[in-house]
Amino acid sequence: MPYITVDYEQQFLVQRIDMETILSTKFQLNQQQVLEPVLITNLDYAARIIACMPTAILSRLTLSISGERVLVEFILGESGDEYGALRYPSDIHFTVISNDGQPQLIRRVVCGHVITDSDIQDVHFSGHNCQDMVKSCSRQARELVSQGNKRGIRVLHIFCNSLSLTYSIDGNTEDGQSVVSQSPQTKQKSVINSYILKTQCRLKFSQVSKIGQVLKMKCWLEQEKPQKRGLIACMNHLLKQFTELPNAPSYTCKFILQSDGEMVELQLVGPQYSSEEEYFFFGGPEGVSMFPAKWLV
Numbered sequence: 001m002p003y004i005t006v007d008y009e010q011q012f013l014v015q016r017i018d019m020e021t022i023l024s025t026k027f028q029l030n031q032q033q034v035l036e037p038v039l040i041t042n043l044d045y046a047a048r049i050i051a052c053m054p055t056a057i058l059s060r061l062t063l064s065i066s067g068e069r070v071l072v073e074f075i076l077g078e079s080g081d082e083y084g085a086l087r088y089p090s091d092i093h094f095t096v097i098s099n100d101g102q103p104q105l106i107r108r109v110v111c112g113h114v115i116t117d118s119d120i121q122d123v124h125f126s127g128h129n130c131q132d133m134v135k136s137c138s139r140q141a142r143e144l145v146s147q148g149n150k151r152g153i154r155v156l157h158i159f160c161n162s163l164s165l166t167y168s169i170d171g172n173t174e175d176g177q178s179v180v181s182q183s184p185q186t187k188q189k190s191v192i193n194s195y196i197l198k199t200q201c202r203l204k205f206s207q208v209s210k211i212g213q214v215l216k217m218k219c220w221l222e223q224e225k226p227q228k229r230g231l232i233a234c235m236n237h238l239l240k241q242f243t244e245l246p247n248a249p250s251y252t253c254k255f256i257l258q259s260d261g262e263m264v265e266l267q268l269v270g271p272q273y274s275s276e277e278e279y280f281f282f283g284g285p286e287g288v289s290m291f292p293a294k295w296l297v
Contacts, residue, residue, distance in 0.1 A: 007069040008034060013077045013087070017063050022047040025072065038098050039067025045103035046096045049127065056123045057092055064095045092124070107165040114152035115167050117142040124165060129224055131161040131201040134267065141167075141197055148193070155194040161201070161224055204267040211242055217266060230259025230283035237281055237288040238266075247295045252276050259283025 010029075014021050026043045029035050042065050050058070063074040077087040095106040111119045120142045130136045137160035145153055156167040203220065205213035218235045225231060234257035242248050253276055255266040260283070280291045 009071040009073065010034075011073045011075060013075050013079065015076070015078055017050060017058055017061050017074050017076065019047045019051045021074065022050060022065075025074070029070075029072070034070055036067045036070060039065070039070050039072070042067060042096045042098060042103050043072070045105075046094075049094075049096075049105055052127050054123060054126055057126060059088075060090055060092045062090045062093045064093070066095065066097045068098075104162070104164065107163075109165070109167050110170055111167055112170055114154065114169060115145055115148075115156055116152075117146045119167060120145060125163070128163045129161060129220075130163075130199070131203075131224065132199040133204045134202045137163065137197065137199045140199065144195060144197055148195075153193050153195055157194070157196045159197070160199040201262070201264045202267065203264065206268075210248065210268065211239065214239055214242065214266075221264070225262075228260045228262060231257050231262060231264055234259055234264075234281040234283045234288050237290065241290060241295075245295055249277065249279075249295055254278045255281065257281045257283070259288075 012021075012025055022043055026035070026040070026047075029039070046063065046065050050063070053061075059076075061074075061076065065072045065074075075087060076090055079086075091110045093108040093110070095108075097104055097106060107124065109119070109124055120138060122138060125138050128137075130138070132140070137158055141156065141158055145156065153167075154169045158165040158167075203217050205217060214235070218232070218239065221228070221232055221235055238255055238257070249268060253268050255268070256278060257264040257266070258280065277296050279295075282289050282291070
């Protein structure tokens with residue numbers, strides 16, 4: 001995750017985190033003349049993201065939004081009396097940063113002393129379009145946690161498409177290590193069980209209306225990976241082969257697209273007794289090539 005350096009930090013104690021709260025805070029920051037272009041972009045992005053989140057997330061959320069030099073933090077709670085403010089319990093943390101010039105949402109969920117498969121809840125993946133249609137990232141995460149070693153998993157990083165989600169144990173964690181003790185003079189750390197789960201992009205469609213299904217996959221690719229021009233070109237070439245080459249496959253097979261430093265696997269699901277063939281599409285500066293050059297009969 002990109003390192004964040006800020007010169008100015010402002011916390012807001014709010015009773016709810018929603019679009020109205022974020023936009024109201026944006027107006028307040030503008031009055032204070034601390035708004036900057038990156039912060040404006042990230043605030044607007046956060047407002048759109050939060051508007052789509054369920055109550056199960058918003059009721060347990062702490063939200064941080066970073067600009068170039070300004071960090072804004074929303075904490076659930078309410079102003080107290082002479083004893084101070086009251087903070088509501090929060091185990092879900094969202095951070096919006098700028099990564100390669102684009103807003104990015106970083107999610108973190110704090111668990112107990114060890115991460116269990118029951119901690120991996122579907123609500124934590126709200127708004128996420130998983131890129132693995134064969135086995136979802138949430139299912140893979142549960143399987144990984146349930147198969148953890150005797151000491152259990154203490155930190156789990158999940159990267160899937162645009163999703164960045166980390167589960168960590170209750171307490172301070174830094175870069176896959178647990179802070180055992182800390183003082184101004186010394187900081188002792190012990191390595192803990194930290195795992196990284198990165199999914200493959202595997203899309204599948206049925207043999208019914210092949211071209212229509214491939215068009216849906218093309219729309220998914222354009223929406224979820226708009227910067228991957230080479231992969232989109234490979235998908236266009238695949239569509240062209242379906243319409244121009246005779247004997248297009250109607251059985252179980254795989255189409256593997258490779259470009260932009262990434263691979264996408266499309267699975268055409270046919271009868272169980274069918275054999276499985278593989279077709280490769282390579283994207284590069286000179287265009288897209290297919291191997292084999294024609295459909296196997």
